[in-house]
Amino acid sequence: MQEFAVINRFFTNLGPETQEVVKALGDDCALLQMNAQELLAISVDTSVAGRHFPVQADPWAIGWRCLAIAMSDLAAMGARPVGFTLAITVPEINSAWLSEFSQGLQALAQQLNCSLIGGDTTQGPLSLTVQVHGAVQKGINWRRSSAQAGDKIVLIGKVGLASLGLERMLQTPELAKRRQAWLNPEQAYMLPKPLIQEALSLVDAAIKVRAAIDISDGLLADLQHILTASNLGAVLDLAQIPIPEELLAVYTPEQALAACLNAGDDYALLLTLPATEVSLVASLIKDFALIGECVIGTGITDAQGQVITPSGYQHFIS
Ligand code: ADP
Numbered sequence: 001m002q003e004f005a006v007i008n009r010f011f012t013n014l015g016p017e018t019q020e021v022v023k024a025l026g027d028d029c030a031l032l033q034m035n036a037q038e039l040l041a042i043s044v045d046t047s048v049a050g051r052h053f054p055v056q057a058d059p060w061a062i063g064w065r066c067l068a069i070a071m072s073d074l075a076a077m078g079a080r081p082v083g084f085t086l087a088i089t090v091p092e093i094n095s096a097w098l099s100e101f102s103q104g105l106q107a108l109a110q111q112l113n114c115s116l117i118g119g120d121t122t123q124g125p126l127s128l129t130v131q132v133h134g135a136v137q138k139g140i141n142w143r144r145s146s147a148q149a150g151d152k153i154v155l156i157g158k159v160g161l162a163s164l165g166l167e168r169m170l171q172t173p174e175l176a177k178r179r180q181a182w183l184n185p186e187q188a189y190m191l192p193k194p195l196i197q198e199a200l201s202l203v204d205a206a207i208k209v210r211a212a213i214d215i216s217d218g219l220l221a222d223l224q225h226i227l228t229a230s231n232l233g234a235v236l237d238l239a240q241i242p243i244p245e246e247l248l249a250v251y252t253p254e255q256a257l258a259a260c261l262n263a264g265d266d267y268a269l270l271l272t273l274p275a276t277e278v279s280l281v282a283s284l285i286k287d288f289a290l291i292g293e294c295v296i297g298t299g300i301t302d303a304q305g306q307v308i309t310p311s312g313y314q315h316f317i318s
């Protein structure tokens, strides 16, 4: 099979038809209808085999995952997905692999009501680059730099679980191939859910989110990005960090908390917002936790004033 046959067979008509996409694949560029009430949000992420996912991992999940992690950045900006491109590098044309991969992509594209609008297909070590395009309503400004002292810090989604999934798949490489055998931790790592719907529900409810970020590197590390950009410190109430029971089953409580604070790959969201907005957010979002507050100063402390530094918890792929 040749490059164009691959594109026709596996990457054409992937995702629903939407009104923004005037022309998808098949020309030199995709064409999107722009509108004056929205800004275009763009972000790109590359997933490299052996670095961002196990080489032999289930291809359906690889498809889902490479799109999910890119879409998570749109969620963190309050953007509605309108289309994505895929630059795929594969060592060989393996129809069974490509078919599963494209079905994983398709499943998430349908869920997000967003389609594949173009890309590039090349030969080499397995690598996937997904660029996402989203529409942000004017007036929505979820910048890392716009947190204010006194803002509450809210966590949406789960943290810590993906690191356990990755640890298990590295211990038992066969497990990465068997999607049907995955429990919550493996699913958290390989099949993360970008929190687009949650983010858009806050936009629709006109919640005054000040700053936002998705947690790809770890809760503390990503919170620090907001704090640095906004020139602030934070006080965290560690008792409010939701620790998944799966972690408590295999780690000490201290190790489990350290995983929640420092491990990446869960693609939860951190928001800062005025205290008056918190109860409405809590009523709109299922996986919600009020975990702290932004303060004048630098660094992160716990409720007792102890400085919280990233602990010895080790991520397994660096
Ligand atoms: P060009 O040479 O003009 O850059 P290509 O020959 O690389 O275009 O691709 C032909 C068409 O197929 C383009 O519309 C391109 O966006 C699309 N395409 C190529 N690879 C992919 C892919 N992996 N996924 C989606 N669309 C793709």
Ligand code: MG
Residues within 6 Å of the ligand: 027, 028
């Ligand atoms: Mg061209």
